[in-house]
Amino acid sequence: MSQISNRLGADIGGTFTDVVLETTRGSFSTKVLTTYGAPEDAIIDGMHQVCAKAGISPVDIGQIIHGTTLATNSLIERRGAKTALITTEGFRDVIEMRTESRFEQYDLNLSLPEPLLPRQMRYTVPGRIDATGGELVPLTRDDIVPVVEQIAVAGYESVAIGLLHSYLNDAHERLVADVVADLMPDVMVSLSCEVSPQMREYERFNTTVANAYIKPQMKSYLGRLRGRMQAQGVGCNIFLMHSGGGIMSIESAAEFPVRLVESGPAGGAVFAANIAARYGLDKVLSFDMGGTTAKICLIKDQTPKTSRVFEVARTYRFKKGSGMPISIPVIDMVEIGAGGGSLAHVDAMQQIRVGPESAGSEPGPACYGRGGDRPAVTDADLVLGKLDPDNFAGGTIPLHTDSSSAALTRVLGEPLGMDATTAAFGLAEVVDENMANAARVHAVENGEDLSEYTMIAFGGAAPLHAGRLCEKLGIERLLVPPGAGVGSAIGFLRAPFSFEANRSVYMKLSDFDAPRVTALLAELQADARGFVRGCDATADILSEFKVYMRYTGQGWEIPIILSADQAASPDAATFLQLFEADYTKLFGRTVAGLDVEITVWSVNATTPPEAVDQVTVASDQGAASATGSRPIFDPASAGFADAMIVERASLNSGQTVQGPAAIVEDETTIIIPVSRRAIRQPDGCIDITTKEGRA
Numbered sequence: 001m002s003q004i005s006n007r008l009g010a011d012i013g014g015t016f017t018d019v020v021l022e023t024t025r026g027s028f029s030t031k032v033l034t035t036y037g038a039p040e041d042a043i044i045d046g047m048h049q050v051c052a053k054a055g056i057s058p059v060d061i062g063q064i065i066h067g068t069t070l071a072t073n074s075l076i077e078r079r080g081a082k083t084a085l086i087t088t089e090g091f092r093d094v095i096e097m098r099t100e101s102r103f104e105q106y107d108l109n110l111s112l113p114e115p116l117l118p119r120q121m122r123y124t125v126p127g128r129i130d131a132t133g134g135e136l137v138p139l140t141r142d143d144i145v146p147v148v149e150q151i152a153v154a155g156y157e158s159v160a161i162g163l164l165h166s167y168l169n170d171a172h173e174r175l176v177a178d179v180v181a182d183l184m185p186d187v188m189v190s191l192s193c194e195v196s197p198q199m200r201e202y203e204r205f206n207t208t209v210a211n212a213y214i215k216p217q218m219k220s221y222l223g224r225l226r227g228r229m230q231a232q233g234v235g236c237n238i239f240l241m242h243s244g245g246g247i248m249s250i251e252s253a254a255e256f257p258v259r260l261v262e263s264g265p266a267g268g269a270v271f272a273a274n275i276a277a278r279y280g281l282d283k284v285l286s287f288d289m290g291g292t293t294a295k296i297c298l299i300k301d302q303t304p305k306t307s308r309v310f311e312v313a314r315t316y317r318f319k320k321g322s323g324m325p326i327s328i329p330v331i332d333m334v335e336i337g338a339g340g341g342s343l344a345h346v347d348a349m350q351q352i353r354v355g356p357e358s359a360g361s362e363p364g365p366a367c368y369g370r371g372g373d374r375p376a377v378t379d380a381d382l383v384l385g386k387l388d389p390d391n392f393a394g395g396t397i398p399l400h401t402d403s404s405s406a407a408l409t410r411v412l413g414e415p416l417g418m419d420a421t422t423a424a425f426g427l428a429e430v431v432d433e434n435m436a437n438a439a440r441v442h443a444v445e446n447g448e449d450l451s452e453y454t455m456i457a458f459g460g461a462a463p464l465h466a467g468r469l470c471e472k473l474g475i476e477r478l479l480v481p482p483g484a485g486v487g488s489a490i491g492f493l494r495a496p497f498s499f500e501a502n503r504s505v506y507m508k509l510s511d512f513d514a515p516r517v518t519a520l521l522a523e524l525q526a527d528a529r530g531f532v533r534g535c536d537a538t539a540d541i542l543s544e545f546k547v548y549m550r551y552t553g554q555g556w557e558i559p560i561i562l563s564a565d566q567a568a569s570p571d572a573a574t575f576l577q578l579f580e581a582d583y584t585k586l587f588g589r590t591v592a593g594l595d596v597e598i599t600v601w602s603v604n605a606t607t608p609p610e611a612v613d614q615v616t617v618a619s620d621q622g623a624a625s626a627t628g629s630r631p632i633f634d635p636a637s638a639g640f641a642d643a644m645i646v647e648r649a650s651l652n653s654g655q656t657v658q659g660p661a662a663i664v665e666d667e668t669t670i671i672i673p674v675s676r677r678a679i680r681q682p683d684g685c686i687d688i689t690t691k692e693g694r695a
Contacts, residue, residue, distance in 0.1 A: 004062040008050070009492035010043045011264050012068040015291020015341045015360050016460060018486035019046030021054055021061075022493055028053040029486045031393055031460065031667055036362060039070060040225045044232065059233040065492040067241035067263035069292075070221060071214050075261065075312050075324065078116070080213035081157040081188075085117055086147060086176055087205065088164040089124040095206050103321030113324055116209050121156075123147050125163075125176060131506070133168030144179040152184050159184070160212035162192035162205040167504045170197075188215045195256060196327045198600055199504035203309055203327040210312075210326055211258035218257035222250055239497075239535060241267045244329035245304055246498025246606060249535045259328050261312060262335075264488050265295040269304040269331045271491030272456040275481050277302040277612045278683065285439065285453045286333075287469065288487065289462035291341045292358040296439050297333035298446055298453075305446070306559075307332035308502065308548070308600065329500035329604070334442045338434050340378040340461040341365055344427045346415045352423075354431045366407035367399040375411050377431050377461065379404035380424035384633035385640065386464050386662065386671050394666030421633070429635060432465055436472040447586065450475060458487025463670040467659075467688060468635055471675060478676075482684035485667025497539065498606035499531035508552065509596045512572035520601055521545060521567050528605035539607045543567075548600040549579045551591050557599050558582055567603075615683050621654030624680075632660055634674050641674060651680040659691070 009020040012034055020029040030049040035041040043066070051058050074080050087094070095115040104110055125147055127139025151159065159180055166173045170193035177189055190212040196204045226238060240253035243262035253260055265288060272286035276299055284299040298305050310330045311323030337356020341364065344354045354377065359365050365376035367389070381387050382404045389399035405420035412423035443450045454477045457466035463480050470478050483490045501524040507513065525543050532541050545567040548557035560578050562570075575598070580590045626644035634641045643660035648670070656679045657663060659672035663686060670686055672678050678688045 006056060006061045007063045007065070007493050008047060008061050009267075009489035010046065010064065010066045011267060011486070011489040011492065012039050012042065012066075012070060013264060013290045013292060013488075014069055014073070014358055015339065015364070017042035017046055018489040019043065019050050020483065020486050020489040020493065021047075021050035023054050023056065025054065027483065027490075029483060029489070029667065031485060033362075033364075034360070036360070038224075039068065039221065040228050043225065044228055047232070047234075057233070059235075061234050062236050064229070064234070064236060064238045065241060065247055065495070066225070066238060067267045067488060067492055068260060069264050071218055071257050071260045072262070072312060074214045074217055075116070075210055079217075080116070081216040082155065083117060083121065083158045083160060083209065083213045084151045084154070084156040085122045085160045085162065085205070085209055085212075086151075086180075087122065087124055087162050088128060089126050091164060091201065091205075092122045092124050093119065094202050095122075095209060097202075099202055099321075101321055113322065116206070116213050116324070123151060127163070127172050129163065129165040129169045129172060131165055131168075133165065135169070135171075139172045139175060141175065141179060144176050145183070148176075148179050148183045151180075156184075156187060157216050158188040158190070158212040160190045160192075160205075160209045162201070162208045164201060166191075166193040167197040167199060167204070188212065188219070190215060195258060197503045198308070198327055199506070200327070203325045206325055207258060207327045210261075210324070211256060214257050215254075218260065219254045222254050226250065241492050241495060242499075243331065244306065244498065244500050244604070245270050245331050245495060247492070247495050247535060248497075248499060248531065252499075252531060252534070258326060261326055261328075262310065262330050262333075265297075265333055265335060266331045267488035267491035267495065268295060268458060269297045269299065269333065269491070270495045271458060271481075271487045272297070273299050273302050273304055274491070274494045274610070274612060275456050275479060275685070276454075278615050279454075279479070279685075280614060281454050283448075283453045285450060285455045285475065287435075287439075287455055287457045287462050287466055288459040289435070289457075289465060290339050290459040291461065292337070292339040292360065293335050294338040294435050294438070294459075294462075295333050295335045296435070296442055297331060298442065298448060305332040306330065308602075329502065329602070334438045336434060336438050338377070338431050340381070341376050342431065343374045343376050344380075344412060344430070345374070346412060350416065352412060352416070352426045352430045354427060354434065365404070367401065367404040368397065369400045369403060373407055375404065375407040375423070375427065377427065379407055380427040381461075381464055383408060383420055383424040384428060385631050385643070386633075387669060388630075388664065391664065425633060425635065425638065428465075428468075432468050432472060432635075435465070436469055439469070439473055454479060456481065458484040460485045460668050463668045465671075467671050467673040467676055470688075471636065471673060476690050478688040480670050480686040480688065483667075485665070494610055496607040496609055497532050497535040498604060499528045500602060500604040501525075501528040501531075502600055502602045504600050505598075507598045509572045509576055509598070512570075512575070514570050517570040518568070521570075521603060524601060524603040525605065528603045532605045532607065536607060541605050542608060544604040544606065546602040546604070547575070547598050548602070549575070549596055549598050551594040552597050553594065558586060615681055615685070617687075618654040618679060618681050620656055620679065621652065622656065624651050624655040624657050630662075632662060632671065634660055636674060648686070651686075653680055653682045655680050
């Protein structure tokens with residue numbers, strides 16, 4: 001994969017589309033405003049810009065890897081296709097009843113997210129599969145035809161099929177799909193036994209509905225993108241970054257678009273893991289802040305933490321259970337509405353609130369001068385001196401400080417009796433504290449102490465805020481890698497081809513069936529390898545085995561990693577030993593006298609990770625030369641400080657910069673707080689640490 005020359009990475013974000021081109025002569029990147037009406041336009045524009053910088057033609061591009069927020073935005077904004085759900089009689093309301101858990105126990109006015117499909121768009125068929133995969137009640141074609149005829153008359157574009165226990169026996173789902181294909185040949189179909197073959201019908205049905213809901217839009221977009229690229233003479237393969245941190249073919253992405261829901265953020269986590277490997281860091285906090293959202297991810301042993309379920313569109317910030325669960329392999333991260341374009345307002349309690357609503361790229365923050373009249377985080381950064389109005393995005397987007405000041409004064413200052421600077425300070429502190437709280441909660445949920453971690457910051461807005469975030473979290477070291485402004489797009493080019501196959505098969509260790517386990521893991525391995533082989537016909541493929549185990553009677557499982565030998569020759573004693581070791585790490589003890597059960601089996605097929613060169617940390621070679629200075633607000637002292645301005649491109653290995661300072665480049669600006677100092681490492685990373693004697 002990495003031997004291909006001229007590889008293009010493209011990341012569509014809520015505000016900017018980032019494009020990176022890697023050639024034998026180096027890396028070239030650009031940021032262009034996202035074009036909502038036709039997202040492929042921004043990619044084509046960015047492609048031509050980086051090709052011009054590299055001195056090549058688009059025809060010379062050998063591979064394109066793409067990630068996008070389009071799937072996520074369609075779910076959050078409810079802009080998907082007209083979709084019907086066909087499910088088992090008696091289970092029509094599963095996606096509305098949810099799990100009946102209350103994520104805010106004492107809130108009498110608790111508001112649950114509305115299901116993607118209202119009740120009149122959910123249909124049922126008879127027939128029933130039991131929890132062992134046996135047929136309790138038969139299902140015939142005559143049972144299905146009247147239901148599908150109703151759906152056909154109503155003019156649906158997409159159909160989700162989710163029947164009870166189909167992850168064990170998919171015969172009924174396949175029969176329904178056959179009838180739909182016969183009577184509605186033009187409609188798109190999503191089967192739960194293919195999309196998410198796992199137990200827990202609420203999560204499985206919801207994931208299948210989400211896949212069906214966004215499938216027509218994503219299939220159309222991917223088709224248009226391929227067509228536009230071919231029209232530009234680009235005939236290479238296009239691959240998509242999926243939520244689990246790997247790359248999949250454009251055909252698989254069109255069939256299972258729900259796996260793209262976290263594709264952009266996943267690229268960022270892969271990028272941070274690659275930096276962690278270069279520096280030999282085993283505990284890293286990845287901080288990705290763009291124009292619309294901020295993403296925080298724990299990376300241990302140079303591998304991002306993964307999960308089987310995550311939530312989209314949480315109605316209550318930080319509250320598990322308040323969003324829409326998607327049951328697919330995903331890099332586990334916290335995502336909050338705190339980006340450069342996140343808008344601020346004063347709430348009923350006279351408090352400043354920031355996000356999750358974003359100005360996006362149309363009209364953008366007030367300072368863009370494109371019609372935005374509400375203050376965003378970027379407006380606060382501009383008024384506080386963090387940004388140079390004449391050199392934002394390499395000078396391609398002039399910023400208007402007077403517009404920012406006016407918006408801050410009108411929306412925040414006048415209601416709270418503040419001038420524009422104080423309002424900007426309040427806005428910035430609120431958004432930084434929101435992100436710090438998200439990181440604290442995520443760390444506590446995973447039993448981690450962030451003071452032992454190194455932060456790696458990237459995304460257009462992260463280097464502006466990361467230094468202050470480290471102060472709040474007690475993190476001593478911060479790395480800002482080269483290309484930080486387009487980190488997710490670079491991450492796409494570092495990711496392996498991979499696909500994770502999951503299946504729910506319930507088994508107690510007391511009833512452990514070794515031949516059945518061997519056959520099951522072999523089947524999952526063949527499925528996963530088949531997807532990867534479809535992307536790269538010649539690459540070596542590694543297999544990673546995982547089972548999800550719990551004590552009998554518990555509600556949730558923990559992931560247990562198996563070696564290839566343990567998967568090839570499974571036995572109950574080994575599984576129990578592995579489970580008890582990991583359970584003790586998480587909870588401090590085991591539970592005596594209870595049987596242990598396995599609920600989900602997983603095999604991830606992946607091409608080998610890209611080899612990295614270890615960085616030899618630079619020694620202090622003296623202070624860097626400043627190109628100027630400007631006053632930048634220091635939140636720790638609540639006042640402006642005269643800060644030196646340093647061009648990142650002019651820094652040599654080992655040169656240092658003492659805070660307060662701003663290290664500037666086209667795609668972002670790194671703010672060095674008063675409490676920190678920076679040194680440029682040999683690979684171009686800006687390594688920021690606490691000054692001696694400073695907290």
